[in-house]
Amino acid sequence: MPVPPHAQVTVRAPAKINLGLSVGPPRPDGFHPLATVYQAVALYDDVTATLREDDADVTVEVLGDFADDVPTDDSNLAVRAARLLQSEYDVEEGVDLTIRKTIPVAGGMAGGSTDAAATLVACNRLWGLQLSQSDLERLAADLGSDVPFCLVGHTALGRGRGEQVTEVLSRGTFHWVFAIADGGLSTPAVFKELDRLRPLRRVEAPEVRPELLSALLSGQPAALAVALSNDMQDAALSLRPELAATLQFGLDQGALAAMISGSGPTCLFLAADSRSAVDLAVELSESGLCRMVRQAEGPVPGARILPAPISR
Ligand SMILES: C[C@](O)(CO)[C@H](O)COP(=O)(O)OP(=O)(O)OC[C@H]1O[C@@H](n2ccc(N)nc2=O)[C@H](O)[C@@H]1O
Numbered sequence: 001m002p003v004p005p006h007a008q009v010t011v012r013a014p015a016k017i018n019l020g021l022s023v024g025p026p027r028p029d030g031f032h033p034l035a036t037v038y039q040a041v042a043l044y045d046d047v048t049a050t051l052r053e054d055d056a057d058v059t060v061e062v063l064g065d066f067a068d069d070v071p072t073d074d075s076n077l078a079v080r081a082a083r084l085l086q087s088e089y090d091v092e093e094g095v096d097l098t099i100r101k102t103i104p105v106a107g108g109m110a111g112g113s114t115d116a117a118a119t120l121v122a123c124n125r126l127w128g129l130q131l132s133q134s135d136l137e138r139l140a141a142d143l144g145s146d147v148p149f150c151l152v153g154h155t156a157l158g159r160g161r162g163e164q165v166t167e168v169l170s171r172g173t174f175h176w177v178f179a180i181a182d183g184g185l186s187t188p189a190v191f192k193e194l195d196r197l198r199p200l201r202r203v204e205a206p207e208v209r210p211e212l213l214s215a216l217l218s219g220q221p222a223a224l225a226v227a228l229s230n231d232m233q234d235a236a237l238s239l240r241p242e243l244a245a246t247l248q249f250g251l252d253q254g255a256l257a258a259m260i261s262g263s264g265p266t267c268l269f270l271a272a273d274s275r276s277a278v279d280l281a282v283e284l285s286e287s288g289l290c291r292m293v294r295q296a297e298g299p300v301p302g303a304r305i306l307p308a309p310i311s312r
Pocket residue numbers: 018021030031032033034036108110113143144145146147160161162187188191262263
């Protein structure tokens with residue numbers, strides 16, 4: 001039976017990378033203050049929300065490359081996002097969620113966070129809540145530090161624990177290649193390892209490097225390559241030393257820069273142009289150093305509703 005309009009909404013949700021990730025000493029609440037520059041890249045999960053009119057249940061089904069690694073109970077971040085909307089706005093309807101996953105799980109690319117952001121956008125439309133972008137950003141911050149950025153997308157500065165997001169000017173398009181590792185890394189475990197490796201008294205307040213902001217304004221990949229930084233890289237490499245060989249391989253094959261993505265273990269490479277990105281992706285695929293390789297451009301917008309398919 002055909003589904004009536006607005007009984008089903010699909011939202012496209014991008015992965016994020018951190019072009020700069022500066023981490024301060026832990027706060028009393030256990031979170032670390034950050035100064036980060038996020039960029040949304042064209043590697044997407046699609047979240048489809050289908051209305052349940054007869055009850056308030058929330059269900060989730062996960063399809064795609066990494067489906068087996070994603071929980072389908074109430075710990076799924078997309079389910080948590082739907083339930084948060086229900087409880088805050090006394091919603092009496094339910095939703096069936098389908099996540100088509102392309103973003104690696106526990107890969108340092110905010111896969112779960114972006115599914116949560118997409119679910120907020122989808123259910124806002126599905127349930128006719130008419131919440132503003134700033135309402136959604138407030139709810140997003142309750143779901144996770146990366147979730148507000150996943151709503152906003154493009155290139156943005158993240159402060160606080162990462163949830164305070166302001167857009168940053170960036171010119172042009174950058175070409176990224178991702179080496180996706182076997183298995184994931186737990187974000188809290190990588191923050192813990194970072195604290196173990198650094199003598200805390202000497203950890204300074206987090207800051208964004210001015211050369212990163214000017215490189216983004218210039219739109220020049222060579223300028224961006226020397227401005228990238230990630231304070232979590234040493235901690236991720238300490239937990240997964242074999243990733244150093246993947247980073248070095250990419251540099252040997254002509255990447256302008258190589259870095260761990262967020263908390264890892266995904267390795268990201270900046271290519272000079274789309275042609276070099278294809279060449280690098282082929283070499284990495286044949287290297288046997290990673291589970292799979294993906295290419296994506298950035299920046300791209302945050303979670304966005306896709307046009308409904310045309311039906312007869
Ligand atoms: C590593 C990054 O991806 C960089 O953008 C984020 O900081 C992580 O963001 P996230 O996965 O949305 O993290 P949350 O779900 O908010 O927090 C998960 C756990 O990570 C740690 N955490 C997270 C963010 C932060 N600024 N400091 C932290 O110490 C805490 O142990 C927290 O309990």
